[in-house]
Amino acid sequence: MKKLLILTSTFPHGTKEPFLESEIGYYDDFHEVVYFPFFSEGTLRNNIKYPKHIRWHSLTRYSKKTLLRYSLRLFFSPIFYKELALLICTRRFNFYNVYGLCQMITESFFYARQILCYLKSRGINSDDDYYLYSYWLSEYALTAILLSKKLNCRYVFSRAHGYDVYESRRRYNYIPLRRYILSQLNATYPVSDSGKKTLREYDKHAKIETARLGTMDYGIQESKDGCYKFTIVSCSWCTPVKRIDRLIQSLAMISDFDIRWYHIGDGPLLDSLISKAKMLLGKNIETHWEGRKSNTEVINFYKHTSIDLFINVSSSEGIPVSIMEALSFGIPIIATNVGGTSEIVIDGVNGVLIPQDFSPQLLAHRVTEWMQRDNNEVLNVRQRARQSWEENYSANKNYRKFFNEISTY
Numbered sequence: 001m002k003k004l005l006i007l008t009s010t011f012p013h014g015t016k017e018p019f020l021e022s023e024i025g026y027y028d029d030f031h032e033v034v035y036f037p038f039f040s041e042g043t044l045r046n047n048i049k050y051p052k053h054i055r056w057h058s059l060t061r062y063s064k065k066t067l068l069r070y071s072l073r074l075f076f077s078p079i080f081y082k083e084l085a086l087l088i089c090t091r092r093f094n095f096y097n098v099y100g101l102c103q104m105i106t107e108s109f110f111y112a113r114q115i116l117c118y119l120k121s122r123g124i125n126s127d128d129d130y131y132l133y134s135y136w137l138s139e140y141a142l143t144a145i146l147l148s149k150k151l152n153c154r155y156v157f158s159r160a161h162g163y164d165v166y167e168s169r170r171r172y173n174y175i176p177l178r179r180y181i182l183s184q185l186n187a188t189y190p191v192s193d194s195g196k197k198t199l200r201e202y203d204k205h206a207k208i209e210t211a212r213l214g215t216m217d218y219g220i221q222e223s224k225d226g227c228y229k230f231t232i233v234s235c236s237w238c239t240p241v242k243r244i245d246r247l248i249q250s251l252a253m254i255s256d257f258d259i260r261w262y263h264i265g266d267g268p269l270l271d272s273l274i275s276k277a278k279m280l281l282g283k284n285i286e287t288h289w290e291g292r293k294s295n296t297e298v299i300n301f302y303k304h305t306s307i308d309l310f311i312n313v314s315s316s317e318g319i320p321v322s323i324m325e326a327l328s329f330g331i332p333i334i335a336t337n338v339g340g341t342s343e344i345v346i347d348g349v350n351g352v353l354i355p356q357d358f359s360p361q362l363l364a365h366r367v368t369e370w371m372q373r374d375n376n377e378v379l380n381v382r383q384r385a386r387q388s389w390e391e392n393y394s395a396n397k398n399y400r401k402f403f404n405e406i407s408t409y
Contacts, residue, residue: 029404157187230260
């Protein structure tokens with residue numbers, strides 16, 4: 001029997017990792033699928049129809065005592081000493097990096113043991129073929145590797161997104177065990193060509209292939225909500241890398257047009273951003289802070305709200321799922337040219353790319369310029385936005401191809 005074990009952060013709990021919701025319908029080649037969320041944050045997503053062969057087992061968080069006990073294994077781990085040597089050679093040996101390395105290995109030992117105990121409690125059959133699937137190229141992938149050495153594992157693989165790809169997004173530019181993990185996986189699947197290029201710099205011999213994510217087809221946005229103000233939407237966590245403060249600064253420079261701006265998402269900077277918007281934005285900018293929404297709620301929002309433009313000003317990205325969803329509804333995009341964004345936003349075709357270090361004046365100019373386009377030109381861009389999604393980011397197309405390839409091993 002083919003069994004697919006998926007290591008996630010929280011899915012199927014809470015609202016994170018919404019893209020996994022789109023994958024559920026493509027596990028048909030596996031007799032059994034089990035999710036192992038490391039964190040059981042939030043309630044179970046009951047809005048999803050789970051096939052009968054899918055189940056989940058939430059892992060237990062470790063105590064300080066347990067973590068200390070497992071940390072003793074570090075002294076008997078060759079990979080720990082090899083990575084320490086690498087840190088010294090690359091002049092990145094410091095307390096923060098060593099602590100992150102120790103924590104990652106220790107947690108992976110702990111979680112791999114939990115999963116193995118669960119599988120043994122259900123009975124491990126020698127005829128079973130296990131496929132280990134880590135959704136993140138981090139401690140989840142390391143856990144999958146450790147577990148694969150205890151099982152009759154046919155294939156161990158990981159996706160890679162943005163935070164788990166680009167070391168520049170980490171303090172001291174370090175992601176632990178990058179070379180080791182890539183060498184031990186049967187394959188790594190970054191979601192962008194940019195991610196693929198970055199990872200191949202660490203290991204030119206590892207199998208690293210782009211496997212794009214995708215979103216479901218909910219149709220083209222046609223409904224009007226009764227408000228004919230020019231409407232902008234941004235959708236992201238309120239964290240420094242998302243730079244919502246720069247978007248506020250840009251909108252503050254627009255005074256000749258009425259704009260309605262929605263921001264979907266919360267995070268540690270939400271309150272300060274709301275305060276900044278109240279202080280800087282004129283009465284011509286109508287703001288709506290939507291907070292955190294489930295993927296279903298976001299889709300319903302796009303269905304029933306007339307949206308003219310989607311804006312993403314992140315300083316770093318993989319390929320934003322939020323942009324995929326917007327394109328699927330035929331919404332044009334303005335986004336920073338970072339990570340794999342230029343693979344999904346084609347300047348002058350389905351939107352506008354701006355530099356990573358853009359000025360608020362430039363973004364304000366691009367938005368104003370967009371508002372002054374004639375209706376036929378805007379309609380053409382909306383059609384091209386939808387077409388680019390159909391060709392490259394359809395869940396039905398991308399996930400079917402991905403799992404057909406995986407299941408053949």
